[in-house]
Each structure stands twice: as structure tokens, then as C-alpha cells.
Amino acid sequence: MAKLTIPSEELMVGGHVACPGCGAALAMRLLLKGLGPKAVMVIPACCWAVIPGAMPGTCLKVSTVFSSFESTAAMASGIKAGLRRTGRGDVPVVGFAGDGGTADIGIQALSGAAERNEDFLYVCYDNEAYMNTGIQRSGSTPEYSWTTTTPRGLEKRTSKKDMPMILDAHRIPYVATANPSFPEDFVAKAKKAASLKGTRYLHILADCPTGWKHDPSQMVEVGRLATMSHLFPLYEIEEGRLRITWAPSNPVPVEKYLRAQGRFKDLTAEQIEEIQAEVKARWEGLKAREAREKKAVEKEAAPPEVSAAPTPHPAAPVSETVYVKPSPPLHFP
Numbered sequence: 001m002a003k004l005t006i007p008s009e010e011l012m013v014g015g016h017v018a019c020p021g022c023g024a025a026l027a028m029r030l031l032l033k034g035l036g037p038k039a040v041m042v043i044p045a046c047c048w049a050v051i052p053g054a055m056p057g058t059c060l061k062v063s064t065v066f067s068s069f070e071s072t073a074a075m076a077s078g079i080k081a082g083l084r085r086t087g088r089g090d091v092p093v094v095g096f097a098g099d100g101g102t103a104d105i106g107i108q109a110l111s112g113a114a115e116r117n118e119d120f121l122y123v124c125y126d127n128e129a130y131m132n133t134g135i136q137r138s139g140s141t142p143e144y145s146w147t148t149t150t151p152r153g154l155e156k157r158t159s160k161k162d163m164p165m166i167l168d169a170h171r172i173p174y175v176a177t178a179n180p181s182f183p184e185d186f187v188a189k190a191k192k193a194a195s196l197k198g199t200r201y202l203h204i205l206a207d208c209p210t211g212w213k214h215d216p217s218q219m220v221e222v223g224r225l226a227t228m229s230h231l232f233p234l235y236e237i238e239e240g241r242l243r244i245t246w247a248p249s250n251p252v253p254v255e256k257y258l259r260a261q262g263r264f265k266d267l268t269a270e271q272i273e274e275i276q277a278e279v280k281a282r283w284e285g286l287k288a289r290e291a292r293e294k295k296a297v298e299k300e301a302a303p304p305e306v307s308a309a310p311t312p313h314p315a316a317p318v319s320e321t322v323y324v325k326p327s328p329p330l331h332f333p
């Protein structure tokens, strides 16, 4: 019998108020299984600021701090510094934001924190639009997608920002993609990310039946098609070295994924062909990079007569905030 690798402990319990079939809800449930009960979540304005339920109730059994939309990474950096200062540096701090809060409005704080290699995990659950405020397009909305601000006939005409690769360009210790439709791979990456130091980034494809326009019962299947078609590949980049963690040997046509969703209802055959060609080119780029980096590592491990290959990018030092000794407290009468 196959051994189950996903912990049975539930850190997200009943009572959440997400729509039926919400991929972001499943993503949080799986993520917490990988992180464990000590995690402190920092959540900005997004669906997940609402999903836990009305105060004082919450479906989350971990500490949660709500940040302003743009400051998730800054707040996570500060919380981690405070925990370190008070001798609790082992507590994992996790920013958990939507694609709007990551690719658009929070990108400055995230980029700054990643450049300093602040010690936290940042998770973007990417439902490819500003869902909480009514399905407006974000920088992560894919080309030709319908949203309320890219209506029929005026669908989005620019590509989705490639956030994992943008974070990889910051040379942080760990970047990975994950998909709740592949739970073992998902939880393994959450666990690994939690075990590392420095800035770690997890990019999750989070189906939103409300905005993607399909029946909620199809959430897991639509997510599967995203990876089965190579449109959302599963990979991780550890210390600059990319590894594809799971891939189908026979990808399904990307049309199957697109046709399963109302937001792509009006796509023409030519547009689908264009998307298919782009998916193929990106996939081949990933495969080529994986092969190149594997070869470099093998060369490095070879006996000394083989010329030493350059190591993948060196890890930046983990940011340790320098503290100025506080001056004695002021006493007011």
C-alpha cells in the first residue's frame, strides 16, 4: 500500500467563507500541513482576508496578522526581526498574498525583502485576477482572458508576469511552483520551503471557479489540466538550480484546459494555437535550463582534472537586522 506523505493534522478547520470549489482555500489547507502549527501568517487585502470568517471566529489555527495591501513582505520582515530579537527566531513567518497583492501592488516590498534575503516564506496564491473586488484584471491575468475590466472583445492583450522567474532573478535560496491538484508535490514543497533560511517564494496556481467561470465541482480537474498541458509546470529552483518536480510524459493540448473555463469562451482557434506555441516554447526553455544546470553540477562533482564549472549563484547572506541598543525609556510624570 502506498505510504501517505501528507500530514493528517488539520490547521485549517471548518467555518471558512470561501466560495464552493475555491482553489485558494485548498491551497491554504495544504500549505499549513507543510508548515506546521507554529507558523505566523501575514495576509494582505485579498479573498483570504475574508475567507477565515468574521472576528472573533477564524478557520485558521495559526497566528494571523492582516497587513495593508502593499506591505505583506515588509510586515513579514518586521515580524521576523521582532521574533528574532525576542529569542523566537525559529518561528516561521509566511506572507500569503494574492496575485494582485504580489505581482502588482506588493511587488516593491517583496522585491526589496528578497534583495535583502529576509528570512521568511512568501506565498502567492495566483487566481489570475483581483477576485475579492469583482474579478478585475491583474498583472498576472493571462493573455486573452475575460475579466470585468477586460470584457468580451477587449480581452487582455499582454502576457502574464512570470513571478517565479522574477523572484529567481533576485537569487533567493528557494523558488517553487505548486498546484493544489497535485497535493503530494505541494506539501513536499511547503515542507522544504519551511526548512530553509532566507527568502523563499512559492507560487501557487489557485483556481477560482467564480472568476474562471466553471462549475465549482471541476476545480481539481481544471487545476490538473493546467499542469497536464505544461501550461503551469511544477518545478523548484534551489540555490539557483532548476528541477522539474513532476511532468506528464504526454501533455494534453492546452485547448482542453482553456475550453473548460468560461473566461476563455470566446478564444479563436488562432489564439489557442498562439497560446499552445507559447506554452511549448516556455516548456522547452525550462527543460533546457534543467539539463544545463544538471550538467554543470555533475561537472562540478567530477574529479579535479575536469575544469571546475561555476557554481550556481552564491546564496546571499540571510538578512540580520542590525539593532541599535534602545535608549532608556522616557518617563513622563
Ligand SMILES: Cc1ncc(C[n+]2csc(CCOP(=O)(O)OP(=O)(O)O)c2C)c(N)n1
Pocket (backbone or CB within 6 Å): 045, 046, 047, 048, 069, 070, 097, 098, 099, 100, 101, 102, 127, 129, 130, 131, 132, 133, 138
Ligand atoms: C491600497 C488598496 N487598494 C485597493 C484595495 C481594494 N482591494 C481589496 S482586495 C483587492 C483585490 C485583491 O486581489 P488579489 O491580490 O489578486 O487577491 P484575490 O482577491 O484575488 O484573492 C483589492 C483591489 C485595498 N484594500 N487597498
Ligand code: SF4
Pocket (backbone or CB within 6 Å): 017, 018, 019, 020, 021, 022, 023, 024, 025, 047, 051, 127, 131, 132, 207, 208, 209, 210, 211
Ligand atoms: S472569489 Fe474565487 S478566490 Fe475568492 S473565495 Fe471565491 S472562489 Fe475563492
Ligand SMILES: [Mg+2]
Pocket (backbone or CB within 6 Å): 098, 099, 100, 125, 126, 127, 128, 129, 130, 131, 138
Ligand atoms: Mg487574485
